[in-house]
Amino acid sequence: MHCTLYFVVENYECSKPISLYRLEGVKSLRPYLYEKLTSYEEENIYPFHMPGHKRRIKNLIQNPYEIDITEIDGFDNLNDPQDIIKQSMEETAKFYGTKKTFYLVNGSTVGILSAITATCKRGDKILMARNCHKAVYNAVRLLELDPIYLPLTYIPERNMFGGIDEERLCEILKEEEGIKAVIITSPTYEGIVMHIERTKMWINPYKIPLIVDEAHGAHFPFYENFPQSAIKKGADIVIQSLHKTMPAFTQTALLHICTDQISEEKVQDSISIYQSSSPSYLLMAGIEYAIHYGIENKNSFREYEKLLDFYRKKIQGLKHISLLEKEELKQYGAYDFDPCKLVIFFQNTKLTGNEISDILLKQYGLQMEMSERDYVIAISTICDSKEGFDRLYYALEDLDRKIGMENGEDPSHKQEKIHVITDGQIKRYLPSEALQMKTKKCNLNEAKDAICGSYIYIYPPGIPILVPGEQIKQSDIALIESYLESGFYVKGITREEIHDIMSVSEQEQAKPIQCERRMAIISSAYDIMSVSEQEQEKPIQCEQSMENINSNKEESSAVTRICYSITVIEENDKKRERN
Numbered sequence: 001m002h003c004t005l006y007f008v009v010e011n012y013e014c015s016k017p018i019s020l021y022r023l024e025g026v027k028s029l030r031p032y033l034y035e036k037l038t039s040y041e042e043e044n045i046y047p048f049h050m051p052g053h054k055r056r057i058k059n060l061i062q063n064p065y066e067i068d069i070t071e072i073d074g075f076d077n078l079n080d081p082q083d084i085i086k087q088s089m090e091e092t093a094k095f096y097g098t099k100k101t102f103y104l105v106n107g108s109t110v111g112i113l114s115a116i117t118a119t120c121k122r123g124d125k126i127l128m129a130r131n132c133h134k135a136v137y138n139a140v141r142l143l144e145l146d147p148i149y150l151p152l153t154y155i156p157e158r159n160m161f162g163g164i165d166e167e168r169l170c171e172i173l174k175e176e177e178g179i180k181a182v183i184i185t186s187p188t189y190e191g192i193v194m195h196i197e198r199t200k201m202w203i204n205p206y207k208i209p210l211i212v213d214e215a216h217g218a219h220f221p222f223y224e225n226f227p228q229s230a231i232k233k234g235a236d237i238v239i240q241s242l243h244k245t246m247p248a249f250t251q252t253a254l255l256h257i258c259t260d261q262i263s264e265e266k267v268q269d270s271i272s273i274y275q276s277s278s279p280s281y282l283l284m285a286g287i288e289y290a291i292h293y294g295i296e297n298k299n300s301f302r303e304y305e306k307l308l309d310f311y312r313k314k315i316q317g318l319k320h321i322s323l324l325e326k327e328e329l330k331q332y333g334a335y336d337f338d339p340c341k342l343v344i345f346f347q348n349t350k351l352t353g354n355e356i357s358d359i360l361l362k363q364y365g366l367q368m369e370m371s372e373r374d375y376v377i378a379i380s381t382i383c384d385s386k387e388g389f390d391r392l393y394y395a396l397e398d399l400d401r402k403i404g405m406e407n408g409e410d411p412s413h414k415q416e417k418i419h420v421i422t423d424g425q426i427k428r429y430l431p432s433e434a435l436q437m438k439t440k441k442c443n444l445n446e447a448k449d450a451i452c453g454s455y456i457y458i459y460p461p462g463i464p465i466l467v468p469g470e471q472i473k474q475s476d477i478a479l480i481e482s483y484l485e486s487g488f489y490v491k492g493i494t495r496e497e498i499h500d501i502m503s504v505s506e507q508e509q510a511k512p513i514q515c516e517r518r519m520a521i522i523s524s525a526y527d528i529m530s531v532s533e534q535e536q537e538k539p540i541q542c543e544q545s546m547e548n549i550n551s552n553k554e555e556s557s558a559v560t561r562i563c564y565s566i567t568v569i570e571e572n573d574k575k576r577e578r579n
């Protein structure tokens, strides 16, 4: 398909490529995204990721421009709903059994920011699980909140977070006065559903509202065999991303107020701070469509459940590959598990989740949702096809065979387990305080005991290894290093390429001499100086590649080392230590 998405100035009904709008000094604007999106469709890569519609909804909207309007007469206003939007949201609330349901067109992100803004004042304490989405951390930063971390259990066999540590929850509630909101993620990215009812029971005497980030559970209310939604389990506010697991456009989400403990006005006011003042009617209509689809397609959910069950069993029959299952989670404080999440573990191989995800994409044309060190996650929804599940199974079966051949059943190929859960963080400053302090870069392996000045995390899922204001422990450095070694992109770490020049004789002795340090800009020419030239202060222009560097310098060769630095707070800007 060829692109017709240039700036159109005339003949908008013309089906052929149309004239380009030529801005002064700009010859044309290539529609990179449109080209890539349309050609991607032809690549036959199967989406085991969000959005939940899996690009398979046909004939809903022929031409999106035809129904794309703004708040004109008769169409109400999402930021002050009085008419059809109000009516639509009221009917939706009736279906969910909530006090009030808000449509969101900027994702659960806005729902989370709004829920916290409506329940906490500047500087308040919030009790939050460490595995909360970055939107929660952003709310903490914006409102200068004091985050108290709610411990979760650890599943050693799977190297991941489990359910809420209820004993610690009770202790924290007794110890910490003035907590203004509790926020937890349920289900987690991995599909682990928390004990909402019990959590609510523990916090109820303190009259603290419970906010549940159910971004990954928007499908729960539509089918009785899915885990029960937090809406029915006593949560005060529940936020769901329709786009993740339902046939809905990206960015569509819902915020439900479920109890009288929450002020509807405050929530509405907060939403209007964070949400676009020109909310898309396409997205709003998409919200209605997704809910309608869910209500009207009970049979499809039944069919989907059968398909899922069949393929889960088949995958579980493989030798080196296993799926996370509900039964193993109970002992770790989980309440339930979302079977739609295929959390795929690979045993007896040195390959990391990242590498497996790459293989699945490049060799089998399967795009996963995310990868961790020890597993990959495939999101399945009601819109998946039998063909898609078949392709996944045959790819896994093939990999399973290859893993067997790779190691000849040698158990030494078992991956070394690196504890991926950070624990016992030492908070020296509030994140909002730390983010305003003077920072400097520090070599990662020299950062022990320094105070972190930025968020360090892998995305997805975006759970921070370090939060600004936390003291860096040796175990944090080890965890970051293990992610880097496994090829993960760690956000918040600066990667530098450093050239060391070795003289020939020293090269023989394998002793690098630190020469000139500079950031490498791939495919540009470097000025590199050998030690003697450096003394004479005569830079020599070298060409792009290492070979050229070597041929220009008969006596020297260059070695590239990668160095990682971390942002830490400068000593002299440390103000008031908290602990």
Ligand SMILES: Cc1ncc(COP(=O)(O)O)c(C=O)c1O
Pocket (backbone or CB within 6 Å): 106, 107, 108, 109, 110, 132, 133, 135, 185, 188, 189, 213, 215, 216, 241, 251, 252, 253, 461
């Ligand atoms: C647990 C969790 N909460 C919230 C969000 C934010 O959702 P949205 O993309 O709809 O803004 C995400 C996004 O991935 C998430 O994983």
